[in-house]
Amino acid sequence: MSDWQEIPGGVTAPKGYKAAGITAGLKPSGLPDLALIFSDVEAIAAGVFTTSHVRAACVDYCRQRLQSKHSARAILCNAGQANAATGSQGWIDAIESAMLVAQTLNIPSESVLLASTGVIGQRIRMEALIAGIPQLVNALSPTGGDAAAQAIITTDLVTKSIALETTIHDRPVRIGGISKGSGMIHPNMATMLAFVTCDAAVSTSLWQQMLSRAADRSFNQITVDGDTSTNDSLIALANGESRTPAITEMGAEAEKLEAMLTAVCQHLAKAIARDGEGATCLIEVEVTGASDEKAARQIAKTIVGSSLVKSAIFGRDPNWGRIAAAAGRAGIPFDQENLRIQLGDFLLMENGQPLPFDRPAASAYLKAKAAGEYLKDDTVSISVSIGNGSASAKAWGCDLSYDYVKINAEYTT
């Protein structure tokens, strides 16, 4: 039993938040493409961004903002153009977007954060954005979470949204979130975005630390095709509107809040890993017996990112050999004689050697997950133990099908 329960509303579930999502005409498709998340009061803000050396203007903009000022009130997100590789003009477009939203909301422009997702090398369609902002601000609503979730996606098959509620100091505290990003990354569009809202009162440094740790246990542990984009961004706001006493240091309340924040991030991250044309299941790899969490994470991510493992899962092949090989090449030393591999309930390998097991049944397990209910019963579980200590970690991905290639090789002049 969790310490929290799921509630509706997504990013607008926590107190004091509004959101909106409209069609401004940035996307050629005519689908919703401009989203806004707004806090009634200035909120503590933290972010985790792509570490790529080729970064979009919005990423650098946010990093600069958050370095000098650890709070914000609004997050503007446009879908359709990534505003990456757009040089100084792209930078100007970003600042202009922020200023315009700030003016319309009557808040300082320093309180606005930005995100973009779309085609690399294309500037934001500024005419459409400028024309759309008044409508966007007007559409802000305390039930606007779903509209926002819709307006940030590009090639995702489904929107990704969640909200959880717990009790801290006898008062309800909520965390909501939306994300986008999919297993099948369409030509020229490849970005993972996540926006999290919280109504607890937290100190600046603690909130950033919590978010970084949560990211390391969620978004940084998913892999779809191994590619990190130019625009990846995770932004989290905490506005204190729950009226709980401020959490300023680690302790029972802080741990509970961080655990719920991690759960929100993991839900959104897994949803990304699961999404995508062709992917038929979610793969969850848990590594145990590592000397530290970082080592466990590295091995887990290597396994779930292995093309050979992913395609074996697609082929419903309980291929322990490929899992073992992937574990071995993760860069973490271990004694192969301690290697233990389990797939679902099937023990495939122990003490570094294969065990006899019911192959048809194991294959049937894989087939069942491919037919299982979306994000409820479609997780293939792989457990790997390496015998170095007691640290553990998880990573998530999806299977590799030929539809992945088909989509990514699609090209028309």
Next chain:
Amino acid sequence: MSDWQEIPGGVTAPKGYKAAGITAGLKPSGLPDLALIFSDVEAIAAGVFTTSHVRAACVDYCRQRLQSKHSARAILCNAGQANAATGSQGWIDAIESAMLVAQTLNIPSESVLLASTGVIGQRIRMEALIAGIPQLVNALSPTGGDAAAQAIITTDLVTKSIALETTIHDRPVRIGGISKGSGMIHPNMATMLAFVTCDAAVSTSLWQQMLSRAADRSFNQITVDGDTSTNDSLIALANGESRTPAITEMGAEAEKLEAMLTAVCQHLAKAIARDGEGATCLIEVEVTGASDEKAARQIAKTIVGSSLVKSAIFGRDPNWGRIAAAAGRAGIPFDQENLRIQLGDFLLMENGQPLPFDRPAASAYLKAKAAGEYLKDDTVSISVSIGNGSASAKAWGCDLSYDYVKINAEYTT
């Protein structure tokens, strides 16, 4: 114009070497599966092996041999079973194989090196091996290079063999080599092997250094699906039979020898990258303007290993955005405003921003390479400059097609 010329013979082209390849019955298919390379005299030996922590018995065996004794006379290679994840019995099988070959050849067992390729978790079919060794030794011939090349492959579509000849101290010196490994890695079989023979006289430490550097510029710079196997091995022998004065320190002769060794390794490595069902071309990425060679190598390998880049090439899509994104996430810092990307003769990006270019012509270039003569005119060239210095490096791979997935998802109980 090179300092050397290509000659026939593969591993038996250099003086004083014999080779053989026979069908011993290790492979279920009945194809050739046991190979032997033999030097008339004890040869200096060097090796580069998988760094995976899950390693086959033959790899550990070779590493131990080469640590205590830097010379060898024979390399025995079996195809069909990897002898990996086979525990202590696998170790015994390895030692037994070496002893048997040594006895039949009338040489010390310490002079025998081993390699295996095949199904992980399966022991070598020792009955067949034991029965086949006398026939194998009997088949040794100074023109046996091709037979050996044939007997080491598993799922390769073509054998891979080369020999080069140059002049050092006015005498002919030759280096030959064979390799196996393919872009399409069949379920449970995934290994890169390469065996190199040379008739120069070289000191032990220099030969190992040359081989390590050559490996870093060839085999360690190819990526097919990102997976390193449990069995990857590169073994090189230098037996002095060319009667050139021994090369014991760096200088003009040593540089020439190393350059030719590197050329042999690069030919064999590129052949691996190119091979495989579904791969329609070779992709060569050259990175220039790096601060050091290691950084250039890392970026080049990241680009050529990117699933998004590979599938774009398969789709004949001149997708500079994906190349830029891959370069940015390689872990090497650079100023994105210095990024320059060229595809064949097409300049796609300069100073971090895209340039207008003839898209249909660039796509036609990609189509032409896919139809080009095998390893003669089927190389897609990608050049990336990052503006940090003057170091450069190359990496090779192949495009990603749905046949890759189809083959790797193939599974029958």
